[in-house]
Every structure is written in structure tokens, then in C-alpha cells.
Amino acid sequence: MAASDLTASLTQRLAQRILILDGGMGTMLQNAQLSEDDFRGERFRDWPSDLKGNNDLLALTCPDVVARIHRDYLEAGADILETNTFNSTRLSQADYGMEDLVPELNRESARLAREVCDAVAAETDIPRYVAGVLGPTSRTASLSPDVNDP
Known part of the structure; x- marks a missing residue:
């Protein structure tokens, strides 16, 4: 479905009812009990830092x-x-030394979500949508991390 068609579809469906957003990805990934090797895969087998917990990877x-x-x-x-x-921000991925992967992480995650939505929409004849996510960073953006001493 073209982007303009998806926008029109989303607008129409929002006028009809409240749409449901998925739940927490991090919680579900924790339930999968993935190992360090799972997070590394073949591509990052020799990465110099631990990668377990980098769910976006x-x-x-x-x-x-x-x-x-x-x-x-x-x-x-x-x-x-x-x-x-x-x-999937440069600041957060710096914890793993993976800042340069941020564009790829964002593209692949969006592609993957869109692919699943398209497959389920084809099976059910009900359009599904993808929303980008940007969480907080792992570092404070203020000058002082102490709210009592700005």
C-alpha cells in the first residue's frame, strides 16, 4: 500500500475507533531469554564489548x-x-560502541515491522500500521544530573 493510501486508511480508522498500540518489546525480548551469542550473531561475534541488552541490535x-x-x-x-x-540513537548506542550502526538499526527495524504488518494485513484484510519509537537516552541532557543543584 502506498504511503498516501496508508495515511488515508489510518485517518479513516482513527475516525471510527480507538486503535490499539502494541505492548513492550523489551519485556517480550527479556522473556525470550536470549544469550550473549544471540545478541552478537555472526556479524558481531568478535565485537569488543558485551552486547546482551542491546535489544535494538x-x-x-x-x-x-x-x-x-x-x-x-x-x-x-x-x-x-x-x-x-x-x-537506536547515537548517544544510546555509544554504550556499545555502535554509534555508526544507528541508521541501519532504524531502517531495519522499520522494515521488519512494516514487513510483518503487510503480511498480517494480507492474511486478515485489515490494514496495520507502524510507528517509530524514540526512547530517552542513557545520559542526562541537563548540565547537572542533580535536580537540587541545576
Whole structure:
């Protein structure tokens, strides 16, 4: 479906009822009990720092796990999937030395969510949507982390 058609479809559906957003990706990924090796995959096997906990990286190393969670949310009744990009910023990825991967992480996560939405929409004849996610960073943006001493 073309972007303009998706926008029109979304606007029409929002006028009809409240749409349901998926749930927490991080919680579901924790339930998957993935190992350090799962987070690394082949591509990052020799990465110099620990990668377990970098959930956004799973769009590259375990896309099947992320896709399954997306599908589960849609099958449970969600209308809108959030991209798995909560920490896909240069600032957050710096914790893993992966700042240069941020564009790829965002693209792949959006592509994966869109792919799952399209597949489920084709099966059910009900359009599904993708919303980008941007979480807080792992660093304070203020001059002082102490609110009592700005």
C-alpha cells in the first residue's frame, strides 16, 4: 500500500475507533531469554564489548525473534506496531560502541515491522500500521544530573 493510501486508511480508522498500540518489546525480548551469542550473531561475534541488552541490535542479529513478537502483538489485536528502536540513537548506542550502526538499526527495524504488518494485513484484510519509537537516552541532557543543584 502506498504511503498516501496508508495515511488515508489510518485517518479513516482513527475516525471510527480507538486503535490499539502494541505492548513492550523489551519485556517480550527479556522473556525470550536470549544469550550473549544471540545478541552478537555472526556479524558481531568478535565485537569488543558485551552486547546482551542491546535489544535494538536484534533487528540485525535475531530478526526472526523480533518479527515473531510483532506478529504476536498483531494477532492479539494490536493495530499499530512500534519499531524496535527505543535505543537506536547515537548517544544510546555509544554504550556499545555502535554509534555508526544507528541508521541501519532504524531502517531495519522499520522494515521488519512494516514487513510483518503487510503480511498480517494480507492474511486478515485489515490494514496495520507502524510507528517509530524514540526512547530517552542513557545520559542526562541537563548540565547537572542533580535536580537540587541545576
